[in-house]
Amino acid sequence: MKQFDIHRFGWVLRTDLIQNRKFYLSMLLGGLIAMVCGQLGPVYVLIKMGHAESIDIERHASDLLFTFLIVYFIFTTYSVANTFRCLSTKEERINYFMLPASNLEKYLSRILIHVVGGMLTGLLLFIVADCIRMGLFLILSLPTDSIIPFVWKQITLTFDYWTGIVSSVRWSVWQRNCMMINFILSMLSLYSCFLLGSAVFRRRAYVFTWSCLFIYGFIGTSFIIETGNYIGWDFPGICASEIGSIVFSATITVVFTFLSYYLFKRIPLIPRKFFLRTKR
Known part of the structure; x- marks a missing residue:
């Protein structure tokens, strides 16, 4: 058997996603809830205090960026740490290693789903959470601006700030x-x-x-x-x-x-x- 065949690898990848779909869906749901809560957190206090009219998404960009990085880091590390979770029991190990594919293909399948997929999914969940937040704000008659441009601007400002510090020490x-x-x-x-x-x-x-x-x-x-x-x-x-x-x-x-x-x-x-x- 060849160590790697693209068609066989695709079959292993699809089988993996189907067999572990409940775990992946629970991860997606948990990550989405965490992302939504992270976006609502910085403005929740203002709403609770009755200052909803003073909400300014751009002003809270640094707080939103901070919460996003924390949630993203937790989500991605948790995803990587569960790469071989499907091999916890003897039965699961036997079933998985009986799949007609090489160990390299099975390993790369787990890496693609949990490492690469986890990192990309974290970014996608942030975008979906932003859409959900805008929908909630629309119902509550609050500013419905997307936070993505402001967060990206905050990232560039932070990068420029540290670049300036580095440049200052020559x-x-x-x-x-x-x-x-x-x-x-x-x-x-x-x-x-x-x-x-x-x-x-x-x-x-x-x-x-x-x-x-x-x-x-x-x-x-x-x-x-x-x-x-x-x-x-x-x-x-x-x-x-x-x-x-x-x-x-x-x-x-x-x-x-x-x-x-x-x-x-x-x-x-x-x-x-x-x-x-x-x-x-």
């Missing part, structure tokens, strides 16, 4: 690019942690992965503080620090993604005594 273009690349790779490495956590735990992977990250953060912070106190806080320049962070984040992303695929292939053979026991 960093080179290379250093600024390093900062941007470092941020992107840091986020990818964080998502790869949830992907690996899904392959290791599968059940309640979101909670257990966050717990591991908090423990790692506590130990790592303590180690850095103790090391800094011992050798002094004379760290290398910003460029060297950014490059080191880029290499570390890229390594974590690649290694954790590879490990998640390796564990995925061995899921039916993994002895659960060293990890959390799944329901049989």
